[in-house]
Amino acid sequence: MERLPSWLRQHLAALRAVAVLTVLLGLAYPLVTTGVAQVLFNEHANGSIVQAGGKDVGSALIGQSFTDADGNPVRTYFQSRPSAAGDGYDPTSSGASNLGPEDVVDVLAAPGTEGKESLLTRVCARSKAIGELEGVSGARPYCTPDGVGAVLKVFPGRAVSVNQACPAVPFVAAYQGLPVECARPGEDYAAGRTVPVRGDVRAVPVPADAVTASGSGLDPHISVAYAELQAPRVARERGLPPDRVRELIGAHTTGRALGFIGEPAVNVLDLNLALDRP
Incomplete structure (x- = not known):
């Protein structure tokens, strides 16, 4: 063959x-x-599915928002951290904002154009909103009282509070002898020297995970500090003793992995389901 x-x-x-x-x-x-x-x-x-009343209500591995139809926090529930995954906690769009610590200057919306918030302004706005929700100070370094990044663009003879659109009153009246102006949308300030201003903030009650998203955008946990910050509001809205709410926080807190990796964390979905049980 x-x-x-x-x-x-x-x-x-x-x-x-x-x-x-x-x-x-x-x-x-x-x-x-x-x-x-x-x-x-x-x-x-099978996805660590969590059930309540015989229905699937979520996953122990994926966070979710506890807001109303308008996106406002439901005051009877603990709130999750922000999410940059799609419209929030979308497993098909897992990811972060990819904005870093140098992203501090907003693009102000001018007629016919869209604006863009910097990471700093997002953090400032979230901190202000959480402070108002929880009845604490939302102030933090490099943030103005109206909840945007405290950043100047400095030119010869003038300085501009670049994240505060006119007619806003700038957070400082002068910088190194230069008068500070509000920013005019559409004007190009790129040539100016960027100067973030720290301000005199000594205590920051709102923890970092309350104002920043996780890398995946899906983290179902919050820090113990953020849970404890929310506890008085939840207890008040539900008519529960504060000690009972703190007990539930402790019961749904996981320790460090292998005893030394990471920080203790609270699963928000599990905690809110425990609150709903009779």
């Missing part, structure tokens, strides 16, 4: 290899790993 040409033998060998690997890695391996996961880690393998 005549031997097949070498090029044809090579192609047939490649096809056999593809077929074998497809069966092993595309069929057998996924089926085995799925079967093992279902037997040993059934709850986790």
